Amino acid sequence: MIPYGRQDIRKQDIDKVAEVLTSDFLTQGPVVSEFESAVREYCGAKYSLALNSATSALHAACVALELGSGDYLWTTPITFVASSNCGLLCNAKVDFVDIDRETNNLCPIELRKKLEKAKLEGRLPKVVVIVHLAGLPCQMKEIFELSKEYNFKIIEDASHAIGGEYFEDKIGSCAYSDFTVFSFHPVKIITTGEGGMLLSNQQTLIEKASLFACHGVTRDSKKMTKEPDGSWYYQMISLGHNFRMSDIHAALGVSQFSRLDEYIGRRHEIADFYDDQLVCLPIQLPLRKAPYYSGLHLYVIRLQLNKLDKSHTEIFEELRAKGVGVNLHYIPINTQPYYLDMGFTGQECPNALAYYSEAISLPMYPSITDEQLAKVVAVLKEVLR
Numbered sequence: 001m002i003p004y005g006r007q008d009i010r011k012q013d014i015d016k017v018a019e020v021l022t023s024d025f026l027t028q029g030p031v032v033s034e035f036e037s038a039v040r041e042y043c044g045a046k047y048s049l050a051l052n053s054a055t056s057a058l059h060a061a062c063v064a065l066e067l068g069s070g071d072y073l074w075t076t077p078i079t080f081v082a083s084s085n086c087g088l089l090c091n092a093k094v095d096f097v098d099i100d101r102e103t104n105n106l107c108p109i110e111l112r113k114k115l116e117k118a119k120l121e122g123r124l125p126k127v128v129v130i131v132h133l134a135g136l137p138c139q140m141k142e143i144f145e146l147s148k149e150y151n152f153k154i155i156e157d158a159s160h161a162i163g164g165e166y167f168e169d170k171i172g173s174c175a176y177s178d179f180t181v182f183s184f185h186p187v188k189i190i191t192t193g194e195g196g197m198l199l200s201n202q203q204t205l206i207e208k209a210s211l212f213a214c215h216g217v218t219r220d221s222k223k224m225t226k227e228p229d230g231s232w233y234y235q236m237i238s239l240g241h242n243f244r245m246s247d248i249h250a251a252l253g254v255s256q257f258s259r260l261d262e263y264i265g266r267r268h269e270i271a272d273f274y275d276d277q278l279v280c281l282p283i284q285l286p287l288r289k290a291p292y293y294s295g296l297h298l299y300v301i302r303l304q305l306n307k308l309d310k311s312h313t314e315i316f317e318e319l320r321a322k323g324v325g326v327n328l329h330y331i332p333i334n335t336q337p338y339y340l341d342m343g344f345t346g347q348e349c350p351n352a353l354a355y356y357s358e359a360i361s362l363p364m365y366p367s368i369t370d371e372q373l374a375k376v377v378a379v380l381k382e383v384l385r
């Protein structure tokens, strides 16, 4: 089966990891900072914090923004559950803004409508998590304007979008957000095995996130409630977790990151091929349009079911049966049983439901071969005929 995504591990990655394994530090050593500065400089953000997952990064970002009980976090329903669970983990309430039918991203027009209504009801969100789905940047300028008008903070869940660009900025610059989150899970654009990163241009925010990610413990005497007992002294000033990334993981990250532009270039080559080969089929292709430069973590097609005599499920299962490992990103979060138990009906976002009934992620990863790509196209044409 041709998978929908796959990591690319080379000898230089293995050598870099092996170097750490025989060094003085397996964790809390120099390679984590090396990885943090490489990503920060590339993205043009002021601060960065490597963590053990994007899920941890989202949680730490919400804590730094002081999201708590009585507050609302809004996000898109078409994302991985981590994008909204970070709100629940802070005891906040969560709500969903419908997507745009062309970009599949959180729709700024729907957002404005929902904000106007929430303002009247006194239920405005404190934090909005936007997701650059499949790597395609969201309409950040529009969302940023709304954040000023309605006074909410923005977290960019850019788990799919490292290497992408929005106008003249790299994703991760935080030009229109308080935080950006990257994921380095093996199916994502670059990997550390498990891992994530938080970027921000605001020092106090990244410091708060960092404190939460490291037990709430400080060695900075200015932050302590009393004079240190001695040079060994550390003080716990709040409650936290251990969300740190190890140097072993960071070594893989540094090595993978050095090939980021190569990977993004290859992903665009693959997308060019798919665009060209699939344009005549009854499907909606992913939007690729300047000034949006997608990281292309995923290549999601949408079936035009009114022009097809098979169902979405039939097409999906036939593709898999013929060796094309398609997937579906994602099930609308407000239809998950856990969320239904919280009072969602699952019917809140019609565009998200339509997306869920039509979307299929095709194989997309740098090491896919030309023969494999040809097979994906041939099988898809046969199944949709």
Ligand SMILES: *Cc1c(COP(=O)(O)O)cnc(C)c1O
Pocket: 052, 053, 054, 055, 056, 079, 080, 082, 083, 131, 157, 159, 160, 182, 183, 184, 185, 194, 195, 196
């Ligand atoms: C993968 C993913 C996450 C979670 O990333 P982890 O690093 O596995 O915690 C969060 N949000 C989105 C959109 C993702 O795709």
